[in-house]
Amino acid sequence: xKWPHGEATGVADETWAIxxxxxxxxxxxEVIAVNDLSFRVPKGVIFGFLGPNxxxxxxxxxxxxxxQRPTAGRAWIFGRACGPQxxxxxxxxxxxxxxxxxPGHLKPxxxxxxxxxxxxxxxxxRRPRIASLLRAVGLLGVADQRxxxxxxGETTRLGIAASLVGDPLLLLWDEPTAGLDPAARRFALxxxxxxxxxxxxxxxxxxxxxxxxxxxxxxVMHEGRMIFCGPIAEMKRRLRGDSFFLDLxxxxxxxxxxxxxxxxxxxxxxxxxxxxxxxxxxNGEVSRAEALAEVLRRVHQAGVVLHGVQTGLGATxxxxxxxxxxxxxHGFTRFQDAPRPAASHPxxxxx
Amino acid sequence: xLRDLLLPTQALVRLELRTLFRSWLVxxxxxxxxxxxxxxxxxxxxxxxxxxxLASLVFPFLVFPWFVVVIILGTSAVSxxxxxxxxxxILSRPITRLEYLGAAWLARAIxxxxxxxxxxxxxxxxxxxxxxxxxxxxxxxxxxxxGLGIVVLVLLGILSLGFLMGVLLRNAWVALLVVLFVxxxxxxxxxxxxxxxxxxxxxxxxxxxxxxxxxxxxxxxxQVNPLDVAILQQQADEFLRVFSGPPQRxxxxxxxxxxxxxxKDIRPGRVALSYTLPVLLFFGLSYxxxxxxxx
Numbered sequence: 001x002k003w004p005h006g007e008a009t010g011v012a013d014e015t016w017a018i019x020x021x022x023x024x025x026x027x028x029x030e031v032i033a034v035n036d037l038s039f040r041v042p043k044g045v046i047f048g049f050l051g052p053n054x055x056x057x058x059x060x061x062x063x064x065x066x067x068q069r070p071t072a073g074r075a076w077i078f079g080r081a082c083g084p085q086x087x088x089x090x091x092x093x094x095x096x097x098x099x100x101x102x103p104g105h106l107k108p109x110x111x112x113x114x115x116x117x118x119x120x121x122x123x124x125x126r127r128p129r130i131a132s133l134l135r136a137v138g139l140l141g142v143a144d145q146r147x148x149x150x151x152x153g154e155t156t157r158l159g160i161a162a163s164l165v166g167d168p169l170l171l172l173w174d175e176p177t178a179g180l181d182p183a184a185r186r187f188a189l190x191x192x193x194x195x196x197x198x199x200x201x202x203x204x205x206x207x208x209x210x211x212x213x214x215x216x217x218x219x220v221m222h223e224g225r226m227i228f229c230g231p232i233a234e235m236k237r238r239l240r241g242d243s244f245f246l247d248l249x250x251x252x253x254x255x256x257x258x259x260x261x262x263x264x265x266x267x268x269x270x271x272x273x274x275x276x277x278x279x280x281x282x283n284g285e286v287s288r289a290e291a292l293a294e295v296l297r298r299v300h301q302a303g304v305v306l307h308g309v310q311t312g313l314g315a316t317x318x319x320x321x322x323x324x325x326x327x328x329x330h331g332f333t334r335f336q337d338a339p340r341p342a343a344s345h346p347x348x349x350x351x
Numbered sequence: 352x353l354r355d356l357l358l359p360t361q362a363l364v365r366l367e368l369r370t371l372f373r374s375w376l377v378x379x380x381x382x383x384x385x386x387x388x389x390x391x392x393x394x395x396x397x398x399x400x401x402x403x404x405l406a407s408l409v410f411p412f413l414v415f416p417w418f419v420v421v422i423i424l425g426t427s428a429v430s431x432x433x434x435x436x437x438x439x440x441i442l443s444r445p446i447t448r449l450e451y452l453g454a455a456w457l458a459r460a461i462x463x464x465x466x467x468x469x470x471x472x473x474x475x476x477x478x479x480x481x482x483x484x485x486x487x488x489x490x491x492x493x494x495x496x497x498g499l500g501i502v503v504l505v506l507l508g509i510l511s512l513g514f515l516m517g518v519l520l521r522n523a524w525v526a527l528l529v530v531l532f533v534x535x536x537x538x539x540x541x542x543x544x545x546x547x548x549x550x551x552x553x554x555x556x557x558x559x560x561x562x563x564x565x566x567x568x569x570x571x572x573x574q575v576n577p578l579d580v581a582i583l584q585q586q587a588d589e590f591l592r593v594f595s596g597p598p599q600r601x602x603x604x605x606x607x608x609x610x611x612x613x614x615k616d617i618r619p620g621r622v623a624l625s626y627t628l629p630v631l632l633f634f635g636l637s638y639x640x641x642x643x644x645x646x
Contacts, residue, residue: 027645062438062646065443067438067442067443067645067646068645068646069643069645084447084448084642085447085448087445087446087447088445090443090444090445090446091445093443095439095443095444097439097440097443100439100440101435101436101439101440102436102440103366103370103436103440105369105370105373106366111440114362114363114366115440115444117358117359117361117362118359118362118363118441118444118445118446119444119445120355120356120358120359120445122355162440166444166445
């Protein structure tokens with residue numbers, strides 16, 4: 001799958017599931033929730049929308065759904081402009097809000113039937129679909145209970161079912177695993193994986209483990225800006241691609257000796273995270289295997305016990321935190337580097 | 352095709368109606384309105400002619416206290432707390448804001464009219480069909496349709512005003528206070544500008560005249576009967592005395608319902624128009640506010 005690099009034309013392109021161009025949302029002229037956001041999500045991917053609390057993820061989703069109006073910029077879903085009147089856009093989207101709240105006096109079937117009617121689905125199609133959805137999300141057992149009596153996990157499952165009633169091409173799920181127990185979380189992640197075979201899914205979350213398990217692509221938001229947008233493997237490779245971690249055990253003297261030996265090695269640079277854990281970054285032209293072999297030889301020579309070697313490739317959390325850290329450090333240069341309207345580049349949020 | 356088009360609105364109206372009739376406010380209102388109608392019939396059984404009896408039954412809706420409930424229903428329709436849930440569960444689906452707002456208004460209008468019909472119509476039928484010891488003073492079909500139509504329009508006007516304030520101010524209780532602040536002195540304001548026939552109190556006094564009208568009644572008979580006004584005024588005084596307790600000084604008469612001497616006639620067409628236009632205006636303004644709102 002090719003990742004976007006082309007210039008924005010201001011014309012909607014149906015090849016993207018989601019496309020935004022300089023999307024900006026300022027509340028009451030004071031709080032910048034979304035700041036000049038330009039990114040694209042290809043069709044058919046599971047897109048992890050990462051960011052700390054308050055990064056602007058939920059606001060972006062609400063802008064896409066037309067629940068809020070952008071202060072500036074535009075957004076498209078499957079080439080159709082987003083906005084409060086964009087019924088055709090919302091027909092293509094299944095939305096799961098964070099901690100969904102539904103009419104407590106209705107029963108799950110009744111609520112899903114209501115949602116089906118909002119999608120204008122005829123009764124003969126709607127009702128069998130709802131029955132199979134209730135079975136699929138494991139709510140058949142509580143189908144005759146009022147929604148107010150459902151647990152958090154069951155309510156989320158109902159929200160998941162509601163987002164699927166219209167059989168949408170795009171799912172926007174905001175914190176789908178928030179407040180779920182391990183079994184319910186596993187269920188949600190399996191479902192995302194399953195649904196991702198046929199649909200585009202955007203999962204907004206700050207739980208990195210979820211992203212790591214199910215997403216193929218990732219966008220990282222920080223303070224309203226997209227600081228990275230691309231395949232998840234690329235994010236890991238770019239940020240921590242040539243580093244690994246050693247967990248060690250030894251006397252203080254031996255560890256100090258090892259630190260000196262590693263510092264003298266030209267092929268690597270070291271960072272001691274604590275007295276028994278060191279991050280090794282591979283420098284120059286040597287292969288990772290060669291550098292690792294050199295390092296392990298020094299460990300043996302220093303008489304230090306090696307408890308474990310951990311590659312940096314799987315460490316999404318480190319990559320994510322490094323992205324945030326780098327974004328903080330950029331400070332004013334962010335503004336200077338920001339794309340200008342005359343030559344805009346959606347996807348320039350890519351690291 | 353049309354059925355598919357209206358499917359979301361129908362579903363939302365059903366949901367809103369169900370929510371409304373599950374609320375304690377509407378249930379208590381319905382029960383209290385029926386009880387009050389029963390008491391009105393009981394107290395006026397032997398001396399109120401049918402047109403005056405009907406006007407007495409309508410009094411709580413037009414003047415006090417049920418108009419407050421109608422306003423509350425309007426202001427609470429799209430308040431901030433309710434809107435958050437609606438945004439997540441309903442407005443994120445493929446419906447327009449007009450459909451949502453229209454359904455919210457329509458459901459409340461239906462609820463208000465249902466309570467009005469259930470509380471007033473059976474009582475009116477009983478008093479109309481029963482053999483009561485009062486002189487014959489029949490209500491014409493035309494008069495009943497026009498009179499009750501005007502009452503319905505006034506109720507929709509009050510509801511729409513509350514609805515607009517709820518959308519505008521977002522907080523249902525603040526909106527209620529504002530509407531009460533506007534609505535209470537309206538009788539005095541309209542009288543000052545010689546528009547007394549539009550005020551709910553004057554309308555209530557004029558209703559017996561309207562109830563007696565027929566298609567062929569000449570315009571001259573739009574004159575309000577002073578006797579009706581006096582009786583209704585007395586009824587209103589008694590009614591308000593029940594709410595506020597017996598007066599401390601017996602000679603003092605409540606001035607709340609005092610008849611404006613300059614007000615002599617009622618033109619139903621003009622009154623109907625003067626309430627239809629505000630209903631449309633208030634709903635249009637509500638939609639305009641809602642259109643620009645971030646959810």
